[in-house]
Amino acid sequence: MEIVFVTPVISLPRRLALRGRDVWPGVLVCMGIAVVASAIGRLVPVLGGAVPAIVIGVGIALVRRPADRLRPGIEYSSKFLLQCAVVLLGAQLSLASIFQVGLASLPVMLSTLAVCLLTAWAIGRWLGIERRLRTLIGVGTGICGASAIAAVAPVITAASAEVAYAVSTIFLFNVLAVLLFPLLGHALNMSPHAFGLLAGTAVNDTSSVVATASVYGTAALSFAVVVKLVRTLMIIPITVALAAVEARRTASRGMSAGQIGRLVPWFLMGFVVVAVLNSLGAIAPGVQDGLVQASVFLIAVALAGIGLSTDAAALRRAGWRPLLLGAILWVLVTATSLVVIWATGALA
Incomplete structure (x- = not known):
């Protein structure tokens, strides 16, 4: 029995070396782009390092x-390093601020989610988009992009092509959000608080939320990240509800408690742990500044990886109907977020 537990520990250095050999070429390319982007961001502060x-x-x-040998590192940068960046962002927040922001964002969050899911079902059906694909686009737009799509796909038994279509559609509007939302925020003279609420509720993937809000400033970024992470938790009830519907439709069993628990992203827990440490004063001011700067650079690395992952062919294969549905949902979610923000007096 001892060998069962000792062998993985003994083999860990070798496995890490093999993993490093696979990912480092792509990671170095992403880091090179991030260095250039950071330099551009210093020259043009309004852009920051994320957009370039x-x-x-x-x-x-x-x-x-990108060549095949670079793809593991590009994927590693766009996913794992981004998640690490989000964890480090917890160093500038406290538990009190997380609770306060999450509570304040609930009206906007729940309104946009309800509008998005209902519209995806109705208009997607009218456009003749297959049930699974319109569900994926709906949850991707309403909750958190590719993460929600990945969580829901196995529950509704979506095909890999449907997942690719949905992710490609969501990705297009993520890029547009990064480029257009800061202009919209300045045009409406939104405060960092209001813009962070808009970005956190109307932009899809965590990476795009971070990129969009970072252009507007550190205050907007901190608020947007908390809103987005609270929004990410909506994966759990939505996925459980879809599992119940699917089980009823196919007369199969629902999700177990363990499966539900695994829907909580690890980086969300890491973010909370770092915020707790910061709340307790366990992170010195100098270390805190270093962690925040590291997070900003890792965000640029991750977004370079996401940019390098662009699949124009997948967007073409998806056709115009899923793109139209994605566009309608994106506009409606943005409009709903702005209206609720205005109605609750949080616009200024």
Whole structure:
């Protein structure tokens, strides 16, 4: 029995070395783009490092798809390093601020989610989009992009092509949000608080929320990240509800408690742990500044990876109907968020 427990520990250095060999080429490319993007951000502060990183990545991908040997590192950068960046963002927040922001964002969050899911069902059906695909686009837009799509896909037994279509559709509007939302915020003269609420509730993936809000400033970024992470928790009730519907439709069993627990993203828990440490004064001011700067750079690295992952062919294969549905949902969620923010007096 001892060998069963000792062998994984003994083999860990070798497994880490093999993993590093796979991911480092792509990670280094993403870091190189992030360095250039950060330099551009210093020259043009309104852009920051996030927007140039994703724009450079998309431009490279459209001209020439990255080689196969770079793809593991690009995927590692766009997912794991982004999650690490979100964890580090907890160093500038306290538990009190997380609770306060989460509570304040509930009216906007629940309103946008309800509008998005109902519209996805009704208009998606009218457009003749297959049930699973319209469900994926709906949860991707209403909750948290690719993460929600990945959580829901196995529950509704979506095909890999449907997942690819949904992710590609969501990705297009993520990029548009990064480029257009800061302009919208300045045009409406929104405060950092209001813009963070808009970005956290109307932008899809965590990466795009971070990129969009970081252009508007640190205050908007901190608020948007908390709103987005609270919104991410909606994966759990929505996925459980879809599992119940699917079980009823196919006369199969629902989700177990363990499966429900695994829907909570690890980086959300990490973010809370770091925020707790910061609340207790366990993170020195100098260390806190270093963690925040590391987070900002990792965000640029992750967005470079996301840009390099652009699949123009997948967008073309998805056709115009899923893109139209994604566009309608994106506009409606944005409009609903702005209206509720205005109605609750949080616009200024």
